[in-house]
Amino acid sequence: MAAPKGTDEYQKRRRARLLSKRWRRYLRRVRPFGDDEPMPMSHRDLWKKIQRETKGKTPAEELAILERYLSDWPEFKGPYQEMRKKFERRIVELRKIEQVRASSPTHHDPFSVRKRGLAEVAIVGLPNTGKSSLFRSLTGVEAEVADYPYTTLIPNVGMLNLGGFGFEIVDLPPVPDGPLETVPYAAGLKEAVLNANLLCLVVDLKSDAESQIEVIRERLAEIGASPTLTPGTEEGGAGDSGGSHVNRKGTIVFGTKRDQAAEDDLEALRRLLPRAAVFEHPLAESAARPVAEALCRFLGRIVVLARDPDAPDEPLAYAVSAGATVLDLAEQIHKELASKARKGRVWGASAKFPGQEVGLDHRLEEGDTVEILTH
Numbered sequence: 324m325a326a327p328k329g330t331d332e333y334q335k336r337r338r339a340r341l342l343s344k345r346w347r348r349y350l351r352r353v354r355p356f357g358d359d360e361p362m363p364m365s366h367r368d369l370w371k372k373i374q375r376e377t378k379g380k381t382p383a384e385e386l387a388i389l390e391r392y393l394s395d396w397p398e399f400k401g402p403y404q405e406m407r408k409k410f411e412r413r414i415v416e417l418r419k420i421e422q423v424r425a426s427s428p429t430h431h432d433p434f435s436v437r438k439r440g441l442a443e444v445a446i447v448g449l450p451n452t453g454k455s456s457l458f459r460s461l462t463g464v465e466a467e468v469a470d471y472p473y474t475t476l477i478p479n480v481g482m483l484n485l486g487g488f489g490f491e492i493v494d495l496p497p498v499p500d501g502p503l504e505t506v507p508y509a510a511g512l513k514e515a516v517l518n519a520n521l522l523c524l525v526v527d528l529k530s531d532a533e534s535q536i537e538v539i540r541e542r543l544a545e546i547g548a549s550p551t552l553t554p555g556t557e558e559g560g561a562g563d564s565g566g567s568h569v570n571r572k573g574t575i576v577f578g579t580k581r582d583q584a585a586e587d588d589l590e591a592l593r594r595l596l597p598r599a600a601v602f603e604h605p606l607a608e609s610a611a612r613p614v615a616e617a618l619c620r621f622l623g624r625i626v627v628l629a630r631d632p633d634a635p636d637e638p639l640a641y642a643v644s645a646g647a648t649v650l651d652l653a654e655q656i657h658k659e660l661a662s663k664a665r666k667g668r669v670w671g672a673s674a675k676f677p678g679q680e681v682g683l684d685h686r687l688e689e690g691d692t693v694e695i696l697t698h
């Protein structure tokens with residue numbers, strides 16, 4: 324019941340009403356989202372705050388921040404809802420970026436133009452010698468394979484993945500029997516070969532190996548590249564330039580169609596190229612590691628296995644610099660692991676006995692298996 328005008332009671336109630344009105348207005352301003360989930364700021368300030376928090380963040384971090392804000396975004400109308408829509412669109416965009424990143428085998432940024440993996444390896448050989456078949460075996464990526472020459476006219480690209488590292492493999496159209504300009508893709512082939520860090524030379528074991536190698540060398544010379552079969556020799560390493568005008572490329576060799584070739588053909592190829600790392604196709608089941616090791620040698624790296632003591636069945640291969648220590652390996656796996664690492668346990672060439680406990684400065688050797696202990 325209203326108090327009669329002029330009475331003290333009337334004045335008291337009026338003051339209370341006014342006060343609560345101002346108070347409510349004040350509260351609305353400082354708590355635009357109401358009392359349940361106070362977010363004490365205007366939409367402009369909120370926008371600025373979110374911009375500040377997301378600035379310079381990785382897509383994953385930005386996604387987490389926006390999702391956190393949107394999870395308790397109120398049903399407030401007006402500019403807040405426009406802002407919500409903007410953030411929702413941004414979230415869709417960020418999720419796409421994350422999806423592409425996660426599906427990229429080496430977790431490199433797919434939008435950057437950098438080569439993926441440790442190095443790019445181009446498969447080079449004459450027509451119909453089994454380059455695309457080899458590419459498929461190494462990468463698991465589908466590529467057209469057929470029993471006639473010039474099946475591949477556009478390069479196929481995939482990754483040879485070793486777990487902790489990988490190489491980008493490029494399956495090229497064939498180098499022709501005759502001069503380079505006899506093929507319409509000569510310019511592209513030249514660029515692809517020069518752009519690769521390493522080469523993988525394919526020799527069909529069913530045909531004469533010596534003449535194939537000679538023709539490939541001639542074509543590479545036309546391109547301005549020279550295969551180097553032995554790492555670390557004065558012939559040059561994997562570097563893009565050996566100091567002269569020829570572009571030296573560390574090169575491994577594959578003898579293909581081994582299953583259809585004569586018994587001795589692979590050995591004959593090895594005798595022909597005694598200083599080269601020569602592999603065979605079809606691939607042996609455990610071929611990926613030795614192939615990666617041979618490629619790594621041109622890069623001054625060795626392959627070691629890191630074994631998580633809590634998941635000993637799934638060691639991961641890593642390519643560390645030759646002469647790397649247990650600590651170097653830990654750093655390569657994860658900065659945090661390196662900061663917590665106390666010592667290592669090693670099996671393999673650098674260990675005095677299997678499972679030897681070693682300090683963090685212990686130097687690793689090719690093929691070692693290492694556990695990094697944090698306590």
Ligand SMILES: Nc1nc2c(ncn2[C@@H]2O[C@H](COP(=O)(O)OP(=O)(O)OP(=O)(O)O)[C@@H](O)[C@H]2O)c(=O)[nH]1
Pocket residue numbers: 448449450451452453454455456457467468469470471472473474475476496497579580581582583604605
């Ligand atoms: N038996 C056997 N056949 C192979 C092997 N590698 C390739 N082939 C066959 O050889 C033929 C040519 O293989 P591709 O992988 O298309 O050869 P390519 O060098 O990529 O051919 P181009 O792209 O035309 O230069 C196909 O019929 C393959 O099935 C192998 O290791 N063993």
Ligand SMILES: [Mg+2]
Pocket residue numbers: 454455456467468474475495496
């Ligand atoms: Mg092919």
